[in-house]
Amino acid sequence: MVVLNEQLFDCEINSIQFYKIQYNSFKDNLVLLGEAAVGKSSLVLRFVRGHFLDYQESTIGAAFLAQTVCLNDTTVKFEIWDTAGQERYHTLAPMYYRGAQAAIVVYDIRSQDSFERAIKWVKELQRQGSPNIVIALAGNKLDLAAKRKVETSEAQTYAEENGLLFMETSAKTAQNVNELFVEIAKKLPKTPNPRPGSGRLPISPIDNNPQKKKPCCSS
Amino acid sequence: MDEHYDAIVLGTGFKECVLSGLLSVEGKKVLHMDRNGYYGGESASLNLVQLFEKYRGGAKPTESLGNTRDYNIDLVPKFILSSGLLVKMLLHTQVTRYLDFKVVDGSFVYKTPKIQKVPATDAEALSSPLMGFFEKFACKKFFVYVQNYEENNPATHDKLDLKTMTMRQLFAKFTLKEDTIDFIGHALALYLNDDYLDKPALEAVQRVKLYADSLQRYSISPYIYPMYGLGELPQAFARLSAIYGGTYMLNKPIDKISFEDGKVRVESQGETATADVIIADPSYFPDKVKNTGKIIRSICVLNAPIPNTNNAESCQIIIPQKQVGRKSDIYIGCISFPHCVCPKGKYIAIVSTTVETADPEKELAPAYALLGPIVDKFISVSPYYVPLSDGQQDKVFISESYDATSHFETTCEDIMKIYKRILKKDLVLVTDKPQSPEEQ
Numbered sequence: 001m002v003v004l005n006e007q008l009f010d011c012e013i014n015s016i017q018f019y020k021i022q023y024n025s026f027k028d029n030l031v032l033l034g035e036a037a038v039g040k041s042s043l044v045l046r047f048v049r050g051h052f053l054d055y056q057e058s059t060i061g062a063a064f065l066a067q068t069v070c071l072n073d074t075t076v077k078f079e080i081w082d083t084a085g086q087e088r089y090h091t092l093a094p095m096y097y098r099g100a101q102a103a104i105v106v107y108d109i110r111s112q113d114s115f116e117r118a119i120k121w122v123k124e125l126q127r128q129g130s131p132n133i134v135i136a137l138a139g140n141k142l143d144l145a146a147k148r149k150v151e152t153s154e155a156q157t158y159a160e161e162n163g164l165l166f167m168e169t170s171a172k173t174a175q176n177v178n179e180l181f182v183e184i185a186k187k188l189p190k191t192p193n194p195r196p197g198s199g200r201l202p203i204s205p206i207d208n209n210p211q212k213k214k215p216c217c218s219s
Numbered sequence: 220m221d222e223h224y225d226a227i228v229l230g231t232g233f234k235e236c237v238l239s240g241l242l243s244v245e246g247k248k249v250l251h252m253d254r255n256g257y258y259g260g261e262s263a264s265l266n267l268v269q270l271f272e273k274y275r276g277g278a279k280p281t282e283s284l285g286n287t288r289d290y291n292i293d294l295v296p297k298f299i300l301s302s303g304l305l306v307k308m309l310l311h312t313q314v315t316r317y318l319d320f321k322v323v324d325g326s327f328v329y330k331t332p333k334i335q336k337v338p339a340t341d342a343e344a345l346s347s348p349l350m351g352f353f354e355k356f357a358c359k360k361f362f363v364y365v366q367n368y369e370e371n372n373p374a375t376h377d378k379l380d381l382k383t384m385t386m387r388q389l390f391a392k393f394t395l396k397e398d399t400i401d402f403i404g405h406a407l408a409l410y411l412n413d414d415y416l417d418k419p420a421l422e423a424v425q426r427v428k429l430y431a432d433s434l435q436r437y438s439i440s441p442y443i444y445p446m447y448g449l450g451e452l453p454q455a456f457a458r459l460s461a462i463y464g465g466t467y468m469l470n471k472p473i474d475k476i477s478f479e480d481g482k483v484r485v486e487s488q489g490e491t492a493t494a495d496v497i498i499a500d501p502s503y504f505p506d507k508v509k510n511t512g513k514i515i516r517s518i519c520v521l522n523a524p525i526p527n528t529n530n531a532e533s534c535q536i537i538i539p540q541k542q543v544g545r546k547s548d549i550y551i552g553c554i555s556f557p558h559c560v561c562p563k564g565k566y567i568a569i570v571s572t573t574v575e576t577a578d579p580e581k582e583l584a585p586a587y588a589l590l591g592p593i594v595d596k597f598i599s600v601s602p603y604y605v606p607l608s609d610g611q612q613d614k615v616f617i618s619e620s621y622d623a624t625s626h627f628e629t630t631c632e633d634i635m636k637i638y639k640r641i642l643k644k645d646l647v648l649v650t651d652k653p654q655s656p657e658e659q
């Protein structure tokens with residue numbers, strides 16, 4: 001029988017804290033996709049926090065961070081959704097990328113398999129994502145280029161043929177990480193294009209016992 | 220998957236996904252599988268290609284309907300009462316952060332020969348033709364009683380014991396007439412039929428309260444509905460489960476389920492997983508469920524809003540049974556472009572009811588008559604399955620099929636019952652915690 005576990009739902013979201021997001025300002029949702037261990041979380045952590053962990057844990061626990069990119073004339077606020085768990089058996093729910101304006105599809109330059117998987121993600125995004133989604137292909141772990149299996153030219157050609165942004169990155173050395181996000185920011189439409197979905201309804205907390213509450217700080 | 224889990228969940232319908240999420244958050248090790256390649260099972264929302272696959276043997280979608288990807292059509296139509304159990308579950312799990320909602324424009328009720336708006340404000344109530352002037356006076360007294368009623372505060376009971384007196388008796392006490400009773404029971408308490416009249420009044424009173432509370436939240440109507448369709452709900456709870464370590468496998472046909480040493484063994488494609496308990500929708504255990512009735516659902520595509528709804532882009536219409544000489548109500552749920560379920564200019568109206576005759580489609584005629592021209596229709600008749608046992612013996616916990624009600628209350632009650640049977644404690648919904656920090 002399942003053992004009772006008192007740890008209820010107020011448990012901290014594992015490993016990554018939330019950053020404050022202003023809901024009234026225009027924001028772009030960005031989602032990261034790619035095989036396990038290619039460095040998705042590491043890229044986000046490098047971009048948002050500026051650091052790198054040699055032993056980054058496999059992502060369990062919500063991974064949702066925000067970061068602002070300043071271009072010359074505008075700022076773009078990214079709400080970044082790292083994926084957790086569901087991509088492992090190719091079972092990521094379409095809702096993950098449903099509202100995404102941008103996606104970074106990551107592979108490890110040392111793994112041809114992870115590149116093939118990335119191509120599958122690109123196809124899925126083209127099929128299921130928003131029609132104007134900006135897709136970037138990132139060949140990560142560039143610092144380990146000595147063990148490279150995926151040639152730059154191969155990925156570059158694929159990206160060009162499919163209208164993707166392309167960059168090789170290293171979350172470890174920070175090479176091309178900011179550049180990647182800046183390029184995406186540049187490619188996003190400047191004015192918020194009002195999706196039919198805009199105008200979100202706030203679901204505010206429900207007070208279950210309004211009568212029983214003590215009048216609080218009311219004079 | 221060759222491992223031992225606390226729970227194996229079969230099917231990614233709404234109920235299974237909520238349970239999977241709740242268990243994962245509790246720290247349980249969950250394996251969640253579906254024989255289909257998509258999330259949602261019976262509670263999925265389909266695009267046009269999927270819809271034609273299901274209803275038209277894979278025929279090519281009609282050109283004039285537009286782009287397949289603009290459609291997210293629910294198989295089981297429901298709206299969310301904005302103070303109801305589902306909203307409480309969303310708040311409790313903070314799954315609100317994965318979803319966007321919009322209010323449903325209005326709620327209507329059929330009173331021969333036409334539909335009337337269910338009043339959302341006092342002013343609307345006063346001018347509503349739904350009841351006569353003196354009746355409004357009696358009705359107001361009833362509502363004041365209901366609004367003030369608190370189960371644990373006898374002072375608000377007015378010496379009436381709602382646990383023993385029937386709703387019929389309570390209505391009589393307030394000298395309400397049949398039409399008013401019909402309106403309260405079906406348009407506000409949202410009962411499918413009149414069985415409630417001879418049951419203790421407490422439940423019906425609580426339901427009217429729930430309606431009023433829900434209406435108060437967004438003022439326009441008591442209902443909200445998620446962007447991109449109800450199919451987002453199971454996905455959102457599956458996402459919660461995955462985030463807390465739940466393992467997801469789709470496209471997994473289940474080859475064999477067996478029981479040994481108090482454990483459940485599930486075999487799929489040469490792999491075997493064991494678990495302490497198994498949770499499943501009825502389709503995974505045809506021998507462990509019984510059929511207790513049928514529900515007909517008809518998805519209608521329209522080119523214009525439903526007539527007489529003041530061009531509502533989304534609405535509910537209730538046709539109370541008595542108005543059309545039936546035993547159970549007919550519901551119409553209409554949604555359109557603002558909720559991202561179809562292209563601009565199209566409207567999806569889903570008509571549903573409990574089947575009472577051998578010719579179920581004919582039973583929907585009174586609803587079709589209200590819709591205006593129908594461009595296309597997709598009809599299904601689904602059996603309503605309930606589990607034969609409560610799962611305590613065999614550790615197989617089976618959910619009931621999705622019923623004909625127009626909201627999620629009974630659906631959530633089923634989830635809470637299964638939760639309690641598995642964890643031996645009540646699911647206490649904490650609904651007043653601050654939502655995801657970004658809203659602070």
Ligand SMILES: Nc1nc2c(ncn2[C@@H]2O[C@H](COP(=O)(O)OP(=O)(O)OP(=O)(O)O)[C@@H](O)[C@H]2O)c(=O)[nH]1
Nearest residue numbers: 036037038039040041042054058059141170171172
């Ligand atoms: N040398 C090197 N190691 C990296 C780089 N990026 C990530 N890693 C390492 O690769 C491992 C996996 O990185 P993660 O960021 O957890 O990968 P992920 O794609 O988020 O993995 P999942 O969450 O399991 O899907 C960690 O040990 C990282 O330290 C990089 O650019 N260079």
Ligand SMILES: [Mg+2]
Nearest residue numbers: 040041058059
């Ligand atoms: Mg990760």
